Amino acid sequence: MASIELKDIVKIYKDRKRGTELLSIDNVSFSVDSNEFLCLLGPSGCGKSTLLNMIAGFESATSGTVSVGGKPVLGPGADRGMVFQQATLMPWLPVWENIAFSLKLAGKGAEERRAAAQPFIDMVKLTGFENHYPAELSGGMAQRVGIARALLLNFSVILMDEPFAALDAQTKLEMQEELVAIWQRHQGTVVFVTHSVDEALVLGSQIAVMTHRPGRIRELIKLDLPRPRDSTSAEFNEYKRHILALIREESALARADAATV
Amino acid sequence: MNWLASLREQRDRLWVPVLLIVAWEIFSRSGWLPPSLLPAPSTVCRTWADWVFSIDESSQANAGRWIHDALASSVRVFVGYAIAVVSGVLLGVAIGWWRWVEKTIEPTIQMLRPVPPVSWIPLAIIWFGIANKPAIFLVFLGAFFPVLMNAIHGVKTVDRNLIRAAAMMGGREAQILRYVVLPAALPSIFAGLRIAIGSAWMLTVTAEMVAVKSGLGYVLWDSYYFLRYDLVIAAMISIGLLGFLTDWLIKLLMSRILHWQHGQTVQGRNH
Ligand SMILES: Nc1ncnc2c1ncn2[C@@H]1O[C@H](COP(=O)(O)OP(=O)(O)OP(=O)(O)O)[C@@H](O)[C@H]1O
Numbered sequence A: 001m002a003s004i005e006l007k008d009i010v011k012i013y014k015d016r017k018r019g020t021e022l023l024s025i026d027n028v029s030f031s032v033d034s035n036e037f038l039c040l041l042g043p044s045g046c047g048k049s050t051l052l053n054m055i056a057g058f059e060s061a062t063s064g065t066v067s068v069g070g071k072p073v074l075g076p077g078a079d080r081g082m083v084f085q086q087a088t089l090m091p092w093l094p095v096w097e098n099i100a101f102s103l104k105l106a107g108k109g110a111e112e113r114r115a116a117a118q119p120f121i122d123m124v125k126l127t128g129f130e131n132h133y134p135a136e137l138s139g140g141m142a143q144r145v146g147i148a149r150a151l152l153l154n155f156s157v158i159l160m161d162e163p164f165a166a167l168d169a170q171t172k173l174e175m176q177e178e179l180v181a182i183w184q185r186h187q188g189t190v191v192f193v194t195h196s197v198d199e200a201l202v203l204g205s206q207i208a209v210m211t212h213r214p215g216r217i218r219e220l221i222k223l224d225l226p227r228p229r230d231s232t233s234a235e236f237n238e239y240k241r242h243i244l245a246l247i248r249e250e251s252a253l254a255r256a257d258a259a260t261v
Numbered sequence B: 001m002n003w004l005a006s007l008r009e010q011r012d013r014l015w016v017p018v019l020l021i022v023a024w025e026i027f028s029r030s031g032w033l034p035p036s037l038l039p040a041p042s043t044v045c046r047t048w049a050d051w052v053f054s055i056d057e058s059s060q061a062n063a064g065r066w067i068h069d070a071l072a073s074s075v076r077v078f079v080g081y082a083i084a085v086v087s088g089v090l091l092g093v094a095i096g097w098w099r100w101v102e103k104t105i106e107p108t109i110q111m112l113r114p115v116p117p118v119s120w121i122p123l124a125i126i127w128f129g130i131a132n133k134p135a136i137f138l139v140f141l142g143a144f145f146p147v148l149m150n151a152i153h154g155v156k157t158v159d160r161n162l163i164r165a166a167a168m169m170g171g172r173e174a175q176i177l178r179y180v181v182l183p184a185a186l187p188s189i190f191a192g193l194r195i196a197i198g199s200a201w202m203l204t205v206t207a208e209m210v211a212v213k214s215g216l217g218y219v220l221w222d223s224y225y226f227l228r229y230d231l232v233i234a235a236m237i238s239i240g241l242l243g244f245l246t247d248w249l250i251k252l253l254m255s256r257i258l259h260w261q262h263g264q265t266v267q268g269r270n271h
């Protein structure tokens, strides 16, 4: 299916009003084979969302190339789906219409859309909230609608930007299990942004640890752990110690940088 | 005891206007001013009733012609407003969405916008003559700009990620405009519609005072020449009532269409 390849990506944000430039991504290259589950781990502001936006085709790199399935990314495409950091639902549509919005664009009738949405509504545990509007949902519920919307399209690449950050521990656990199960069933390439080392270790088949801004890839770690992941096992904690050490080093470097500026 | 509560609420709303009207009646009857200069509310009501139902000829030639006058004004408002809404929304969405439309059209609009619509009256009369058309033209001018400006603003402030989400789900440009940009801009568009209906009534009345020989504005100005201030006041109240009614209709439509906003905004607090 679709593999992702990033080559020498540089992203500079130009601020015309202030006349400044901000180097957001500094020469990132990595590739994700198809059917991998890559977790992007990095401090706030290091460019994780920016990377996802470039893979999705919402933004273009200042230099370098992004390709998915061997083809360069020129814009949003039907092969790539995104779960946004903020839920980004249409506030004028009820839950089920939001989830089935892509079918409306495809010209499908209301009955068909309603039926297609139901299994995904159940999957993200929003049964009974079909007719609620986004303003009537909690942050975590809205986020689950965004996840259901992306799953319905059955993309071969799914980009997820901290989708579980707003969920309670219990729901988060259930959603993580569900996501891994879906990924194993359907196969597809996932890029999953998170702040949590534990979450990355529970979900990923690989973990990319990023540096502080400007973002680079510090280390790409392939996880050799059996599923379901056991967070008490010695191997799990070995990985965790290693990654936490990297993060600690990075934040020390970030402080040093901040002190010299 | 639901009706009791609603009665109490009505009392909260009504006691200020009732007090004002009673004070006015007493003041008019006290003889401080000649009664013809400030007719008492009771006189205004009698004249108005005759204007509407033709009871005692107290409104003279106007007796029984209220509905005719009100309809004449309403039709002008409706036609001018409808043209302004359709063209203002379409053009506003185009300007807000396409850079090249903005670049080519925006400067012209910014030049025309500061010209007060009433200053078009002479040109409107020589172009369209003395009839419905100059009034409709003025109403259009008054309603068009608020609709346009709010539509542009609404489109420009659509959340960028909503458009991205729609593009990701396979939306083509026309679909994104229809299913994302337009609904997202509706709250702002409705704000424009409500400002515009006020301008529309204002300009109908102005046009009728100058360029048309029928309607509530014409009766108002004509009665002024005949020193019938009771009729002037009755006409003022009629215009106010119709303005209120149309604004209420737009508000009703708005609450129907924007019902999804419920629970997302401050609805007005008690105390
Ligand atoms: N549209 C934009 N215009 C200007 N600068 C931007 C823009 N988007 C992001 N940036 C800058 O690029 C840097 C990286 O932002 P990004 O959103 O990718 O961070 P992130 O890693 O996703 O952070 P977080 O974990 O807090 O979500 C930040 O310094 C941010 O200020």
Ligand SMILES: [Mg+2]
Pocket: A048, A049, A050, A085, A161
């Ligand atoms: Mg982010």
